[in-house]
Amino acid sequence: MGLRGPGAKPKGKGGILSPKLRETLPWEAEGLSRVERVIAFLEDLPVTAGKMAGTKMIVRDWQREFLEAVYREDEHGNRPVRTAVLSMARKNGKTGIAAGLALCHLAGPEAEPRGECYAAANDRFQAGKMFAEMVAIIGQHPELDARCNIIRFRKEIEVLEGQGKGSIFAALSSDATTKLGLSPSFTVVDELGYAPKRDLYDALDSAMGARDNPLLVAISTQAPDDNHVFSTLIDYGLKVQAGEVDDPSFHLTLYTAPETDDPMDRETWLKANPALGDFRSEEDVARQAAQAERIPSKMQDFRNKILNQRVAAHVRFIAKAEWEACGGEFDIEVLKGRPCFGGLDLSAARDLTAWVLVFPMDDGTIHVLPRFFLPENGIMEKSEADRVPYDVWAQMGHITLIPGSTIDPGFVAEQMAEDAAQFDIQAVAYDRWRIEDLRRELDRIGAAMELVPHGQGFKDMSPAVDTLERAVAEAKLRHGGNPVLTMCAANAVITKDAAGARKLDKAKAAGRIDGLVALAMAQSIAARHEPEELPACLLAA
Template structure:
């Protein structure tokens, strides 16, 4: 055949390009990271006012490369996972394309290597492929060694470093990723991924390689339970010295949550290229709009300031909720007075059982249990875009055998809790409670059940109590990820009289845990002893 793929160069025309005797990245005396930098800076810029000139890495880009590609004393690269997170439009696509080419046919290439770029959709995956092809077109010496198959979005290396290697663009909506053995993976905008399936598939597939590298270049996700958030939180612990893991590197450009979002100095913290190839005027325009249009503020914070902020307005501010995490010593709660809330989900949904333990200072320790049916847990995780299956393996969710919630199983848990703790009241929603009461009767459990209405009249005081406890840092919830998810999803609705309640129909996801927490706090308030009048208190004294 004369052609190998649509748009490929005829084989008869190959090998006629004048090749430099020594490529810049192969000059003697260069360290590993210097070779990577030299390779990138030999590539052309393909778009914009600098199109046709060679790439010039900025100091912050060089710092990232030096951190990732530095060798240890044995001459090996310790880093296996590298995360670069910053605001949108800071040149991440060109940097990712340059590094992918470096691993495909540059100084980081290996014989018969496999290089992949991953993205949420096929169109997004095609953008990085298109950038790599444009770079090759502007670099005849490298282009002569490659065969581009546009239909399948693949690049084959025919000669030189990396001979026999392939590159392919993958998307989360594609089929099975089994059988791959990646030497280098770059995941574009992992923060937008609906689940962790593609990331895990690529991360676990590289075990056959001696020196694999998984690189993530993305803005932050909006939720704590997203895989991108988990990576950043892990990287921050490594940076703080809480974890010793030389195989993981994080470079994070993000504005602190308490920074003034309208100040240019704040923009610079999340946009290292601002005023350079990231337009200052464009950021200024978006900031001005977000300041005047409240619905745009969250998106500006997330996409431009690279803050972990949902684009939907929530009932509880994340920073306030996180400030109440604290540490809960579960064994020390045995025998202590407690109040509980139970939110029974539908037969296939999340069921939440939350207990609060008041102390002498007016604070509450929180202990939460969650239940889901075991059947089809993976499907529900994908449907809700929440890692229920991972949380179940971590013991944060109890899986009940079968396809529905067994009220007998929940009854046993409640009875055991009442025996272990000094339970004063258990608030419950009347919906579906009869099945549970029957099961409690069968095992002879006499619990202090207290009905709790879900309308504005009964729930408005519960919302007020929950809001006050969070604002005044009266809670210690231990940072339970499932409860964190419920808090992040929670929204409230108002009636004409100004009453409020947590609204499941308007929430972006499950809020069962927060509903149970609000009921538990409210029922504890009802059981507080009334203060004696001053005259009686004096007589008793």
């Protein structure tokens, strides 16, 4: 079945045991459009596993819609789409369609001479699954079997004759030693939403420039957080769909259940599982739903993997929808000279430092002006370790990079002094960590401001958490969509003591929460300075 080594000659046709090969294949029929050729190819492939093994693939209507969008042609006969994103819940046939499309570009109607086709995955095992599926399909398809040579130990397939002659397929994983020198004509990235880093995707995406009509297909369940590369692709695709961005080279098909829908309702399941009741077991989804309803710790995972919602494994302190509702923009110029209050969360020498100002406005809203600091050295490694684009945020001006490998409190003090010259800072709440170093720097540059210690335990943080939570729930905050502060809000979790008091817990958080801690302290100190309401009898007098 083509399991030979490099440079093998085409296998001989004919003989008693050799199947008779068809002279005309379904996708070679006259009068077919481009997408019809792709569908004809896919529907000629065997199903190799599961309850439908032994039959041929049937392209469902929802799959056809995706294919028609991706393989449509412009007036010049070219395929405009270069990047296609397909996101749906698990077990809806992602691997099958991905393997079929890889074969279509390797040896089918989309093949080109000496093409390079790749399947990229997060690890060697996952990359091997795609390769194994393709090998199984080839082994049960005589015409493909006669033309393809399989090199198992390298997880490669080469086309020896016919359409796509000289083309190769290779399975890649994120731990591959190098991705340099590739020139992909087709790439499928499997489960990109769970990639630990974005470097494999970026390398394959940037390598497509050497081809005239390349295509990259990313297929995955949603990533758990907004900053993941797959989340950024989905968000970009939604902007394209909404007409906010004009980019005919990008297509998104997203099957997801809105977070406001009842997770126990079958109609909710259908929105994320287009194959439900077909080859996606409804009984299995119902079983997992029942477990999630009985076991709260399973609900987040159910929402992510079965409902394809962008939901982290931890329970957020602030709901995503509520935080986004507070993302209103504002003009910094209107804040100049206004009374405000600060929160300062100084970090360890190499971590994120947050300096946040809050401005109580006349209309009852609270404008938030956050500042963040990180050491410049090792910023790329820090971005990879925390899986967020600190380097990009620094370029956008959301983070100040301090020269060297550690946080110099002098830079933070200078920013505080600069802000004090523009705004009327009434008081600054601070965590006692490293505060003496900062005091010394503020004294050195002559920046006088009232510094108020703010404990991080239940006694001091519980009222701060309550104040912040109420401001968000009532949509009074205006944080301007700052991505670093948004990351901190998404990571934040709280813990309670026996009396029900609450605090933000850095140890249990999913990532950095320094910005939200600083915001909570600023809100807390601002609340202490709010004028008390006079009794009605005094007002009447």
